[in-house]
Amino acid sequence: TTLLDFRDVQLTYPNGTIALSGVDLRVDRGEFVTVVGPSGCGKSTLLRIASGLEQASHGDAAVATDRVGYVFQDATLLPWRDVQTNVELLAELQWQTKAERRAKAKQAIDLVGLTGFEKHLPRQLSGGMRMRTSLARSLTLDPELFLFDEPFGALDEITREYLNDELLKLFAARRFGGLFITHSVSEAVYLSTKVIVMSGRPGRIVDAFDVPFPMPRD
Numbered sequence: 001t002t003l004l005d006f007r008d009v010q011l012t013y014p015n016g017t018i019a020l021s022g023v024d025l026r027v028d029r030g031e032f033v034t035v036v037g038p039s040g041c042g043k044s045t046l047l048r049i050a051s052g053l054e055q056a057s058h059g060d061a062a063v064a065t066d067r068v069g070y071v072f073q074d075a076t077l078l079p080w081r082d083v084q085t086n087v088e089l090l091a092e093l094q095w096q097t098k099a100e101r102r103a104k105a106k107q108a109i110d111l112v113g114l115t116g117f118e119k120h121l122p123r124q125l126s127g128g129m130r131m132r133t134s135l136a137r138s139l140t141l142d143p144e145l146f147l148f149d150e151p152f153g154a155l156d157e158i159t160r161e162y163l164n165d166e167l168l169k170l171f172a173a174r175r176f177g178g179l180f181i182t183h184s185v186s187e188a189v190y191l192s193t194k195v196i197v198m199s200g201r202p203g204r205i206v207d208a209f210d211v212p213f214p215m216p217r218d
């Protein structure tokens with residue numbers, strides 16, 4: 001199943017900046033696609049279109065599911081809520097019942113390895129744990145398509161490698177389609193089944209390759 005299908009996508013911001021041009025990109029279920037490229041080449045813009053935060057100015061940007069998860073570089077947790085209630089937030093906004101969201105949150109917290117930390121506030125957590133809380137919050141929506149905008153970019157290298165392994169495990173457990181943005185080519189190759197290289201202003205796709213020996217994910 002194709003979850004995301006972009007054809008000849010262009011985006012021009014209101015100030016006239018053309019951020020993206022002629023982008024063709026597909027993500028199928030079970031695929032984990034990473035996008036690498038230097039700052040300013042339109043990677044975030046691409047993800048913002050995929051998540052519906054921006055609309056393509058030209059071309060066709062189809063997303064074939066309404067279950068889209070989105071994780072930013074900043075974990076964006078509410079500081080006054082503990083892990084449990086931060087994770088429940090999205091389910092709450094979807095009007096799930098209290099019992100439903102409790103169960104969803106418990107499962108997600110377990111999946112990211114935060115069981116036992118439910119009552120901790122964000123400031124009592126390490127950066128990696130905050131990011132895992134943010135991941136868990138997105139997981140409560142059972143996303144079919146998961147969008148990651150440099151989620152581990154602000155973390156130290158050891159935590160980052162650890163979380164990359166966690167993400168591979170999550171992917172194996174949930175089999176979502178993934179679209180992951182990073183500056184790091186090694187991270188891209190480690191995580192993905194396919195790497196897309198973007199460059200230039202406006203940003204274009206300049207190369208794409210299947211990872212020859214993707215990490216096992218089941």
Ligand code: ADP
Binds near residue numbers: 018019037041
């Ligand atoms: P990347 O994520 O690869 O760093 P971005 O998608 O953030 O790239 O930005 C692509 C281009 O669009 C850059 O030239 C950036 O300055 C510009 N840009 C990003 N957001 C806006 C905006 N809201 N308004 C105008 N220009 C923007």
Ligand code: ADP
Binds near residue numbers: 127129159
């Ligand atoms: P990560 O962020 O990937 O969990 P860390 O090195 O930051 O890795 O933390 C390693 C472990 O230390 C955590 O999994 C947790 O068990 C414990 N830990 C970290 N921060 C705290 C904290 N604020 N309170 C209690 N335990 C913590």
